[in-house]
Amino acid sequence: MDSDLEQRIRHRAREKWELAGYPEDRSDEFWLEAEKEVRGEQDTYNELKSDPSVTTNS
Structure with missing residues (x-):
């Protein structure tokens, strides 16, 4: 996977995790x-x- 793409995905996933209140076991x-x-x-x-x-x- 392209490192830039992976970095963007990682950042977005962390934002989602933070917005959800830092739940465990949902990475x-x-x-x-x-x-x-x-x-x-x-x-x-x-x-x-x-x-x-x-x-x-549209």
């Missing part, structure tokens, strides 16, 4: 949620970068 849950969000953002960025005519507005 996998927060990691998976963060990974899904960050990868989705990356996919959207890549799509917009490759085709500027694409819009995120």
